[in-house]
Amino acid sequence: MRRLLWPSVALALAIAYPLLFSTPFQQRLGALVLLYAIAASAWNIVGGYAGQVSVGHVVFFGCGAYAAMGAYSHFALSPLVGIPAGIAASVAIAAVIGVPTLRLSGHYFSMATIAVAELVRLIVSDTDYLGGGVGLSGPTVPRNVFDLSFISALPYYYLFLTVLVLTLGITWWMADSRMGFYLRAIRDSERAARSLGAPASRIKLYAFMLSAGLTSVSGTLYAAMFGFVDPESGLGILISVKMLIMAALGGAGLLFGPLVGAAILVPLEEISNNLLGGNGAGLTFIVYGAIIVLIARFQPGGILTLLMRLSAKPGKTPDISSAAGAPHAP
Amino acid sequence: MRFKRVFGLLCAASISFVLAGAASAQDKTVKIGAVFPLSGNAASAGIHAKAAIETAMDIINNAHPELGNFPLAKNAGLAGLGGAKVEVVFADNQGSPATGQNQALRLITEEKVVALTGAYQSGITLTASAIAEKYGIPFVNGESTAANLTERGFKWFFRTTPIASDFAKVYFDFLTDMKAAGAKTDTIALVHDTTEYGTSVASVITSAFKEKGMAIAEDISYVVNATDVQSQVLQLKEKKPDVVIMVAYTSDAILYSKTMQALDYKPPMIIADDSGYSDPSFIKSVGKITQGVFNRSSWSVGPPGSPTAIIADMYKKRSGDEMDDTAGRQMQAFFVLCDAIDRAGSTDPAKIQAALKAIDLKPDQLMMGYKGIKFDEKGQNTLASGVIIQLQDGEHYVSVWPKATAEKAPIMPFKGW
Numbered sequence: 107m108r109r110l111l112w113p114s115v116a117l118a119l120a121i122a123y124p125l126l127f128s129t130p131f132q133q134r135l136g137a138l139v140l141l142y143a144i145a146a147s148a149w150n151i152v153g154g155y156a157g158q159v160s161v162g163h164v165v166f167f168g169c170g171a172y173a174a175m176g177a178y179s180h181f182a183l184s185p186l187v188g189i190p191a192g193i194a195a196s197v198a199i200a201a202v203i204g205v206p207t208l209r210l211s212g213h214y215f216s217m218a219t220i221a222v223a224e225l226v227r228l229i230v231s232d233t234d235y236l237g238g239g240v241g242l243s244g245p246t247v248p249r250n251v252f253d254l255s256f257i258s259a260l261p262y263y264y265l266f267l268t269v270l271v272l273t274l275g276i277t278w279w280m281a282d283s284r285m286g287f288y289l290r291a292i293r294d295s296e297r298a299a300r301s302l303g304a305p306a307s308r309i310k311l312y313a314f315m316l317s318a319g320l321t322s323v324s325g326t327l328y329a330a331m332f333g334f335v336d337p338e339s340g341l342g343i344l345i346s347v348k349m350l351i352m353a354a355l356g357g358a359g360l361l362f363g364p365l366v367g368a369a370i371l372v373p374l375e376e377i378s379n380n381l382l383g384g385n386g387a388g389l390t391f392i393v394y395g396a397i398i399v400l401i402a403r404f405q406p407g408g409i410l411t412l413l414m415r416l417s418a419k420p421g422k423t424p425d426i427s428s429a430a431g432a433p434h435a436p
Numbered sequence: 437m438r439f440k441r442v443f444g445l446l447c448a449a450s451i452s453f454v455l456a457g458a459a460s461a462q463d464k465t466v467k468i469g470a471v472f473p474l475s476g477n478a479a480s481a482g483i484h485a486k487a488a489i490e491t492a493m494d495i496i497n498n499a500h501p502e503l504g505n506f507p508l509a510k511n512a513g514l515a516g517l518g519g520a521k522v523e524v525v526f527a528d529n530q531g532s533p534a535t536g537q538n539q540a541l542r543l544i545t546e547e548k549v550v551a552l553t554g555a556y557q558s559g560i561t562l563t564a565s566a567i568a569e570k571y572g573i574p575f576v577n578g579e580s581t582a583a584n585l586t587e588r589g590f591k592w593f594f595r596t597t598p599i600a601s602d603f604a605k606v607y608f609d610f611l612t613d614m615k616a617a618g619a620k621t622d623t624i625a626l627v628h629d630t631t632e633y634g635t636s637v638a639s640v641i642t643s644a645f646k647e648k649g650m651a652i653a654e655d656i657s658y659v660v661n662a663t664d665v666q667s668q669v670l671q672l673k674e675k676k677p678d679v680v681i682m683v684a685y686t687s688d689a690i691l692y693s694k695t696m697q698a699l700d701y702k703p704p705m706i707i708a709d710d711s712g713y714s715d716p717s718f719i720k721s722v723g724k725i726t727q728g729v730f731n732r733s734s735w736s737v738g739p740p741g742s743p744t745a746i747i748a749d750m751y752k753k754r755s756g757d758e759m760d761d762t763a764g765r766q767m768q769a770f771f772v773l774c775d776a777i778d779r780a781g782s783t784d785p786a787k788i789q790a791a792l793k794a795i796d797l798k799p800d801q802l803m804m805g806y807k808g809i810k811f812d813e814k815g816q817n818t819l820a821s822g823v824i825i826q827l828q829d830g831e832h833y834v835s836v837w838p839k840a841t842a843e844k845a846p847i848m849p850f851k852g853w
Contacts, residue, residue, distance in 0.1 A: 129546065130541060130545040131541060131542045138538070239633075240558070240559075240584070241559055246566055246569065246590065257571065328534070332533060333566050334533050334559060334563045336533070339532060339534060376538060379528055379530065380542060383474060383526075383528030383530070383539070384474070384525065384526035384527055384528060385474075385526070390475060390528065390530070391475060
């Protein structure tokens, strides 16, 4: 029962947040935190639990975003159609690129995923059907509620919250299943896991495909909210890096790590931009970067491990076993 | 007890007095939001845009009788609002469409701006203006040229800048005039890269010329950031077109000039499509071997003492750089927006929108070389236009067309080096 206490408190707080902070900007900020938390949680499955640091996840994000905007621009369908279409496309792509790249270990896997992501970005920039360098835009004036074009951020907020709860639910279920144990074993030592009979290649590929599908949903939601995608905003490598930093900062390989990371980084980025961005000195990124450096230096296991250690009762072993082998921020 | 009560009342009174004072002071400023890329890849453009807007603010908020009849310059503040000052809240879009939209939302809902301008990159202008449309806040753009921006059926989006189809018309009219003056313009070659910019401008020029019965004889494309363009230049040398239209970014423009010199090829006339050929680094490195190239611009400094020359001087003092076409177009959009607010005599967004719809500025009321400012129902300026400039001495561009506003007569043929 105690296990469910903190998640319930967090959920209650999340539901109440837009009522407590009711200005449009605060509500939008909340929605953005949830959106990035979805993406980072999806990344966490393969990057955190399986320990395969993918920097190419933006491909799947882009699949979802382009599927949503493509469904609208070419077929006049709701951007929501992008969810199944994006999932199908990204799971297929994950299967195709996962088989060769997941054989690589450590940095080589990360480098291969970067190469794939950049390749996809260049190809899309040259594909007229996908808008080329100009990009695709969504419905500007909503035809009905399924166009997901709202003035208020509230509908986005609760939609994203629902998807986040689902994503975390799937992650939790996966981590508790046989697959989760396999993944942790592979992360700690792939060779040892293989020698004990864990089907490492297959399990890694499943994790990669699951993660890809969920990342694609976050891409669709992003495109629906902002109503636009171009190669830079939908397939730029920085989006992958953002997912990675959020997960690592909060605690990679922990269920709530990415959410904690997003809840810290997104407001930090937006608020520092609000306060410092207007003077044009580029201070935003200096402040943002400095805070990341500090956290990486003093709490590389992520904020959540620090909180767990602090809340653990003295004399009792803290329950951070699942995070012990979490990869440090690269 | 009694003293406390009196004291409390006094406090309340003084607070409300202060608040009322603040409110009336607030009535005298008009808050406008400006979203620009102040960091990221395009930061240089954003910083220059900021300097341009600040120069415009100086002109509007302070009395500048030396600018003559230039709108909003003569007296301090906006006359239509009892001399209210214009205040601009700048926001950084960080080169991201998402950040641009977030910042536009913040400016509208937190800063309570009455209108917006920006956001440089077409993609960011698209997302930022979408939020302004939802909130019913006028958005005046002066520099984003993507055609789709004014094809969205928006009611609150206005664009003052000319777009590719306007430039194609400028080239056509210029060539027609040159032909009448005796120049040979029968065969035209179009050289462009394969980026979005290169292909879209080339296709617009080709179709616009075709419509008027002037065919493009040669269409030569190359990959951007080329390391060698000898085969393209040799192709030109062999075909001997009368006119070569160049659509190129800076590094390619420089390479073309050097290659033309190396292969000793001088076409009778070169017309460049802004971008690379307007870059100060192009003029510095190969200006001397590209003397006589024509270029398009909507900006020209004009004779000393003219309003444009004074504005260019003010801008240079603030930014440290020469006024260029992009900064000028941004400044012009900001002037148009402030002019509309002044005419509306109100900060009510709907009244500003109505004033923008009704605006009809004449060329002598503008700092840019447009034929005027008048928006169609899509929000595009129908009188947007450009002038043709020529790099006569290899160091400075001077305006040569149309005749009415030209500083000098065009020199033919292309001199080169």
